[in-house]
Amino acid sequence: MSEAIAFLGLGVMGGYMAANLAKQGYSVTGWNRTPERPGCAIAAAAGVAIAATLQDAVQNTPVIISCLGDVPDVEAVLVGEVTQFAPANALIIDMSTIGSQGARHIGAKLAAQEFRFLDAPVSGGDVGAKNAKLTIMVGGDAADFKQAQPYFAAMGQAVTHCGGVGNGQAVKMCNQILGAMNLVGVCEAMLLAETQGIDPQLIVDVCNRGASASWTLENLGMKVAKGDFDPGFMVKHILKDLRLVQEIAAGGSQELPGTQYADRLFKEVEALGGAEQGTQAMIRAYRES
Structure with a gap:
């Protein structure tokens, strides 16, 4: 398996999540605003390539996963930056916790630029992230969820499609x-x-x-x-x-x-x-x- 995935946000959770994707054979490129974070080292040790810039991480990458912070951070990265460099019709999966209102707002902005979007917040803490036992709650189109199921399976053990965009949140x-x-x-x-x-x-x-x-x-x-x-x-x-x-x-x-x-x-x-x-x-x- 060599499907390319960009993973944005290698913090306490994201570093392990990216690492688990790489362990399942995906070609993962990771990016973190502050590359000296321990999560970057965890991801790199599992085979994740750490990109110097967000553009390097997402260009020509059809699947982009983010695990960031608050609503403004997610909107700034996904809408403000990723859309400039990602290929058309890329599947963007946000695994941050940003609330249903934030997810629907960002999802609408991405859809207007012809990107697909799933909100997929997680529960289970760093222990769940490390052991690939996260609970993952997903909102979005059923076909996009079906495509993403193997990625979720690499990171979690309880994955549920909750309905349309925002319902995961x-x-x-x-x-x-x-x-x-x-x-x-x-x-x-x-x-x-x-x-x-x-x-x-x-x-x-x-x-x-x-x-x-x-x-x-x-x-x-x-x-x-x-x-x-x-x-x-x-x-x-x-x-x-x-x-x-x-x-x-x-x-x-x-x-x-x-x-x-x-x-x-x-x-x-x-x-x-x-x-x-x-x-x-x-x-x-x-x-x-």
Whole structure:
């Protein structure tokens, strides 16, 4: 297999995702605005060619995948730059989290320039990205989804076509509410366990076999308990996602008090200097604020 793919954004997630595509035999060219990032080295070690410029990465490349930051970043790269150099009718797949409104806005701009577009946000953190076990939620044309399925299979294990452009992001917004609220529960459970003199590992082992089982408890529970805040998914990124959630909710006149509470806790951690710590640093809002 030698199909060419450009991968834009080799951060905590993107470096592993590009690497997994290369491991499956794709000819991957990666690009990152700051090439000294660890993700670039991870990708390069797996056989990804690191391009010096975005133009070098996307020209003559029929499939372009991005994993970037906020809506303005994605629009600037995909609409402002990629469209200048990519071949006509290229399939552009954005795997950032930019919200349903952002995806539909960008998708319409790309369609107007005769590019195809899928929004395909992911869940699973750096662990899922490293082990090619991401959950991938996809919005876009069914034929484009069919073409992209082998690429998604190289990066994840649960891939769902959610409907038209923006629907992948719509599902991801709901996912982010669940993740944020689960983390509130994990933090408070660990605090109560501490108050009662219970080993936090017991909470993870026992509760994760019952109705309260969750990815968050399994993967972040002991990190919360031990104060291990190394990032798999940074506080600044969940704050961006929760901002998008609340913008969508406000547009529908929907109150989300639980989401607002989680957002407040993460903002307290950010104020404590924890913007680039992992989301498990939410516990700092309880201990230090």
